[in-house]
Amino acid sequence: MSDPEALKRDAAAKALSFVEDGMRLGLGTGSTAKHFVDLLAERVAGGLRVIGVPTSEVTRAQAERLNVPLTTLDETPELDLTIDGADEIDPALNLIKGGGGALLREKIVASASARMIVIADASKQVATLGRYPLPIEVNLFGLEATRRAVAKVLDAAGCPGPLNLRKKADGHVFVTDGGHMILDAACERIADPVALAARLHAVPGVVEHGLFIGLASFAIIASPGGAEVVGRV
Numbered sequence: 001m002s003d004p005e006a007l008k009r010d011a012a013a014k015a016l017s018f019v020e021d022g023m024r025l026g027l028g029t030g031s032t033a034k035h036f037v038d039l040l041a042e043r044v045a046g047g048l049r050v051i052g053v054p055t056s057e058v059t060r061a062q063a064e065r066l067n068v069p070l071t072t073l074d075e076t077p078e079l080d081l082t083i084d085g086a087d088e089i090d091p092a093l094n095l096i097k098g099g100g101g102a103l104l105r106e107k108i109v110a111s112a113s114a115r116m117i118v119i120a121d122a123s124k125q126v127a128t129l130g131r132y133p134l135p136i137e138v139n140l141f142g143l144e145a146t147r148r149a150v151a152k153v154l155d156a157a158g159c160p161g162p163l164n165l166r167k168k169a170d171g172h173v174f175v176t177d178g179g180h181m182i183l184d185a186a187c188e189r190i191a192d193p194v195a196l197a198a199r200l201h202a203v204p205g206v207v208e209h210g211l212f213i214g215l216a217s218f219a220i221i222a223s224p225g226g227a228e229v230v231g232r233v
């Protein structure tokens with residue numbers, strides 16, 4: 001059995017080979033992206049000049065601790081490359097993201113980047129998205145009305161549910177960096193991610209959802225045989 005952390009680090013290490021001096025980077029969130037920021041910091045300590053926009057307060061704290069220079073999308077609205085993890089990756093490189101609750105900032109940062117590399121171990125590859133619960137970020141105002149509207153959209157898309165308000169291990173409601181809540185939708189199989197993405201966006205109160213359609217340029221998938229590029233570099 002391979003160590004999952006070693007696989008994530010392999011994917012992160014390969015992604016580092018696509019980082020060039022002077023690049024403006026989007027820094028992802030999660031356990032795989034954390035390896036990337038660790039490795040990036042080593043290169044920065046060795047003289048690599050980059051500047052990064054973190055996709056969460058957790059990543060910001062890590063990058064600050066490791067002396068990776070940071071900026072914001074207000075100061076630096078166009079980025080060269082974002083490197084981030086994913087919860088699921090389908091053959092078209094559509095993704096489910098947001099398992100760590102950072103989907104809103106992750107999507108804004110990825111959308112501001114010329115390219116996005118997804119880093120993951122092979123367990124994240126699926127034939128069809130939906131086995132991983134789809135995170136849907138919602139405004140606190142009108143939460144129950146929004147939840148019902150979202151449930152109708154999911155029902156029409158063939159998602160059996162349940163649709164759960166995300167809670168932390170201590171039982172308190174999970175609050176995102178943006179101050180919103182997350183509904184996790186059990187879909188099992190998302191037959192048409194593009195259509196579902198559009199319908200979720202049309203619900204007032206939905207701030208963002210974890211379907212990342214057409215944002216990933218390519219993926220680096222690590223398995224015990226090594227880290228391989230999937231898609232066109």
Ligand SMILES: O=C[C@H](O)[C@H](O)[C@H](O)COP(=O)(O)O
Nearest residue numbers: 030031032098099100101102
């Ligand atoms: O909100 C969190 C992010 O979308 C993560 O990138 C995603 O959940 C994957 O995280 P991990 O690398 O820990 O599996």
